[in-house]
Amino acid sequence: MRGVAKVFWSGNSQAVRLPRECRFPEGVDSLLARREGNRVVLEPPARRKFTRRFWKALGALPEFERPEQVRQRRKAIWP
DSSP: OOOOOEEEEETTEEEEEOOGGGOOOTTOOOOEEEEETTEEEEEOOOOOSSOHHHHHHHHTSOOOOOOOOOOOOOOOSOO
16 A cells, blocks of 8 residues: 555644545544654554453443352361
């Protein structure tokens, strides 16, 4: 993929308008930026282990009661 990006100023910040073929997927709202020699590399941060959607779904689960715990008898390991 290759295209020409437009560099412009937005207030006091420099911004880049990416060509359509270089756009990030919807939902990407922040990027990691780093320099590699003359290049500036933009990439989405690594995904979290559990997404917000996961935690939202987890919160929708019904509450349940924990079964009564039975104390186990164990053989003593010292006198």
